[in-house]
Amino acid sequence: MPMASTLHGSLANKLPSNVSCTHLDLGAVDWQSALTELKAMGATFLTVWGADNCGRDNGYSIHAAFLTSAGVEVLSHRIENVANPSYPSIAPLFPAASRMERATRDLLGIASTGPDRQPDQRGWYRHNGWPANTYPLRHNNPHLEPRAPNPGPDNPYPFVQVEGDGVHEIAVGPVHAGTIEPGHFRFSVVGEKVIRLEERLGYTHKGVAKLFETLSQKQGHRLAARLSGDSAVAFSWAYCAAIEAITAATVPPRAVYLRALALEHERLANHLGDLGALGNDAGFSFGLTQFSRLKEDLLRANLEAFGERYLFNYILPGGVALNLPQSVYAHLVHLYRALDYEVAGMQSIYDEHGGLQDRFRETGLLSHGLALSLGAIGLVARASGIGRDLRVDHPWAPYDKMATQMVLETGGDVAARVLVRFREIYESLRLCRALLADLSHNSIEATPVACDLAVAEPNRLGIGLIEGWRGPVMIALETGADGAVRRCHSHDPSWQNWPLIEHAIIDNIVPDFPLINKSFNLSYSGQDG
Amino acid sequence: MFTILSRMIHTGILTEPLPTVAVGAPSTEALQRSLWKVLGRALCIRHVDAGSCNGCELEIQALNNPYYNIEGTGIKFVASPRHADLLLVTGPVSVNMEGALRRTYDAIPDPKLVVAVGDCGACGGIFGQSYASWGSIANVIPVNHTVTGCPPTPAALLAGILQAIAASGAEV
């Protein structure tokens, strides 16, 4: 069977990565059959990105990454047609690819083509800020020139219209009512009931992929930490994992444990914040008050332990910025115990609060089948019965020694997403305790927490993949000459999960949207790039 | 209900003293007192994310936690620019948010104050200027005050808001 030979052919080679990662260079026909085979295997689509190869082997290339039971599978396809670059669309088999393909077209002018149906032709990143047919990621485009003043009013964006008796539209955003990120939501409603939602994002597009190309390999982690501030640890770790794998660096074990401690603190901070906000969005402000103080306690402990409240500068290539001060161990042990106790108390209050449960249950339902077919990922997937967590499935160091327990719920509603957060807090606290114990066994202050990195060879591709609090974040890093970054693609799990909200909101009432949205709590900045 | 009440009593009032700000900086308590002195009434803030990485938002949200208790000082975040005295803007201004930022600014009644938040808001930060970014907030709308930091701490934000009001002579 030709399909079997595509993925398991002799051409496959290993890619440097913190997880097991294989790479296949394919022609258009094999690309298509590899996709079909991955679909049949039940692979999870991760991301797609393009690259301009001019100055090297000319033309363009398109790359896609998938998660399989064996690890990550990266497919690459060289596009020789420079005048009209295109590749066979991934979206017909993996619908989560659709918006990413649109973004790739905006950045590089590489179009996806469908077998029977034309892929969505609307732009995703380009609203009206730069001229059509100018592709910022192409090497022949000036790098970071300040652009000319806005050429005109915002691009009209053809939202899909719903027609019928009593249907009307509600337009929300990009500026929202709370202290949150910008995006546009177009609801079609009958009475109070939402019959369709269409999202338009890309408002916070800051051109990070282009910016990466101006940084050296040893600076990129700083930008990675700022792709989505709430996932600073996950992204900077993913970036460092990629460059460390390419340069075959041996990160000191102590730094590896400290990174995991930082990552679990990030998970805790976000889950605590979300649980408070979810209570508040359901009219229970007591929840917000309690959880926001617990979160603040954790952030202050971060300042003591890692030198900052949000760890934007903690993880760097080769290790971490600071050793854990001796004085902080006892405080952290105490904090973990207090959080365990307080969160359990709050959980029983949430559980027993009739009004709260009434708002949470059966709201924003995302069924297991739908989540699976649309390619849900991360926390949202685990609340709809899809048990995938990189820390469990493909544990990288130090998770290979941690025996992380998967948290799985099957409800698929707001209540399930709340419950996953509660349970992941307990598991994270358990991991933190274990990590701290390991760190204190070996707590010689002089132990190095960073190593030097060799200069990477040019034209090497490396993958960093980390299970952040929201789901897997990925960095695909391609090296240039003399320590430069040739291409760096970042992927936030929000890409996969944003379209799911469009489904979860159907048949719910408009006032439940903030609650449903919060239960997903996706990143705008992370997906806008 | 009993559990909720007992937890409230157990938690007590957390607002101040604290926090661990740099040596020499005023305590949050002192900031809150002078905020009240300068304003003498509620200040309404509208926040706009003009393209931030969402880090600054996290620290702005923290202003509402019981430690900083910004509402307790008479400052509140409002949902509409029409109700606002002060516009708190984060981000570098992405080109895709430029129009929305201008429209929000225009919708705030005069006199109005603008505080640019974070290294990005102050100077474009790591993102700078590019095909997709205008850089600092001041490149797009008039700014009265900037609060640097990546992200700025809640105490720095509170101090920045106060300084903006004080410098304006509290005419807001």
Ligand code: SF4
């Ligand atoms: S200043 Fe820092 S935290 Fe704030 S938006 Fe910029 S990068 Fe993010």
